[in-house]
Amino acid sequence: MLVEDTTEAFCIRAALDSAEYAALVIDARGRVCAFNKPASWLFAGMAIGMDAAGLLPQAASGGQWWDPGVAGRRKRHIEMAPWVYQVTSCAVALPAEEERLYAVAFLPVAKAEAANQVAGAITAVDPTLILKR
Numbered sequence: 001m002l003v004e005d006t007t008e009a010f011c012i013r014a015a016l017d018s019a020e021y022a023a024l025v026i027d028a029r030g031r032v033c034a035f036n037k038p039a040s041w042l043f044a045g046m047a048i049g050m051d052a053a054g055l056l057p058q059a060a061s062g063g064q065w066w067d068p069g070v071a072g073r074r075k076r077h078i079e080m081a082p083w084v085y086q087v088t089s090c091a092v093a094l095p096a097e098e099e100r101l102y103a104v105a106f107l108p109v110a111k112a113e114a115a116n117q118v119a120g121a122i123t124a125v126d127p128t129l130i131l132k133r
Contacts, residue, residue, distance in 0.1 A: 022085075022106035026052045026066050028099035042080070042106060066102045067091070077109070084110040 016023050016036035022043075024035040030052050040046045043055050056065045056078070068074035068089045075088050086107045091100045 019105070021108065024052075024104050026102040026104060028101070030064060030066075033101070039106070066104050068102075078106075079112050082112050083108040084112055 012025075012034055013036075016025075016034060019036055019038070022036065022039035022041070024039045024046075025033050027033045032046065032048060032050050032052050034048070035046055046055075052066055053064065063069070066089045068091050072091045073088070075086060078085050078087050086109045087104065088107070089102055089104045091102055093100050
């Protein structure tokens with residue numbers, strides 16, 4: 001018989017699902033390791049282990065879109081019709097590890113302008129990133 005304690009995974013999932021906005025956790029290899037229900041609604045086909053690079057195109061700087069850099073926290077605005085989302089990404093250092101986890105939240109902050117709305121389009125308000133889906 002194998003007994004596995006799933007309390008921690010259950011608590012993480014419950015905490016993510018209590019958020020009113022889309023949230024996900026990305027590991028150091030760029031794989032999604034946790035997400036909540038609103039994130040699965042925002043990104044069709046979301047699954048544990050999937051490559052996070054496929055969710056949004058890469059930044060013009062060549063870095064990963066979720067990596068906040070040396071500041072450890074980054075905010076940007078991305079338009080995914082019909083909403084503009086404030087995307088906040090935070091790097092979380094793992095104890096006794098060089099790797100970091102990334103917590104990313106998508107908070108809807110405004111309705112996109114009607115003139116800019118194209119079905120299924122993603123456009124960044126961030127000047128370094130133009131996104132299309």
